[in-house]
Amino acid sequence: MARPRGAPVVNAAPPVRVAVVDDEALVRVGLTAILSTAADLTVVGEAADGAEVPPLLARTRPDVLLMDVRMPRIDGLQATRHVLATSPSPPRILMITTFEHDEYVYAALHAGASGFLLKRSRPEEILAAVRVVAAGESLLFPAAIRRLAAAYARPAPPAALTEREGEVLRLMADGLSNAEIAGRLVLGVETVKTHVGNVLAKLGARDRTQAVIAAYETGFVVPGS
Template sequence: MTEKIKVMIVDDHDMVRKGLKAYLSTESDIDIVGEAASGNEAVRTFEVLQPEVILMDLIMEDGNGIEATKQILAKDPTKKLIILTSFYDDEQVFPAIEAGAMSYLLKTASSEEIIQAIHKAHLGKTVIDGKVAQKLVAGLHKSPQPFDQLTTREKEVLKLIAEGKNNSEIAETLFIGIKTVKTHVSSIFSKLEVADRTQAAIYAYQNHLFR
């Protein structure tokens, strides 16, 4: 008798987890060993559940899927992570692939496509949604820009710098500490290769970063 593929479902929407479990459980060679409602819960429980394949949502309130993917693979590189999400923008696709995700599917995928991706992941094979594949190919041909190197938080800080806010005002606006703001500002200066806040603001406006 063929051993079943142990699968864990990670999504913060109860109905999504129930729906996935309902049709995946109809497969004779797939065993849903557990669920997690957040990235942080997945990191805490995957060692107990011992799944071979993990279906991972990206945007969740308690620990996003990218960080969870990184942490899980850091603890056990043998796990196969399949991103299953509604998002396919650059800020999600590239970090997810870089984090070590085996496959990247959109939630518009059919049940057959998801089942096929699980089987392939178990064999170490990758499945990438067509729209996501286009993003990846386009990214290979696009010259990296300094702005692209900024994290989402650094972009938020740069926007506030361009608006003329000082570190205290930025900290208050983003609900973070002054030291954290200073760290972000230093990183922004380094990545954009600018010497001060004025040059950073000029860079932002000259490149039409914020409209």
């Protein structure tokens, strides 16, 4: 059917480009199959080791890198550090792990990964996780972050946050999105984004994941509170 004359042309957003890195072929196949069921996601490449990540990124330019933590030669932690240190426009990195208390996961989050995903996650959870990270949010499991931060805490003087910025940071630590924080504090989403930006700048954090980790490590947010 022809488009009516004068009707606006709606350009759908291009699908999120995802690359999968895991040393187990079965895991790569499974993740690719799950991601391929979503019209808004497309798998553009895969690799079996962290050493293969740089050429993979150069070849496919993904928006999101779904990467295993533990791999035989170069693990996900080393690969994350390399990507974020050398790429002028790095993809969002979503770590895959078997155990949520994995110390490698904590180190990867500290290095700048946007979140982590358990391998036992349901397909719909995997799809939702990729979308969250692609949208610029961080995928946090507050309970796991609290446990990990308590184990690796390095107390330091807190940043000079305003009272409102402190409220925003505490809600970030609870895993709330900008929209959820706006609803909780009765603020506009753009106002919340401004506060989040100020928090990141004052904490010297790359993203909200690092900000939350810093909040626990400095004692600004107390694990278990």
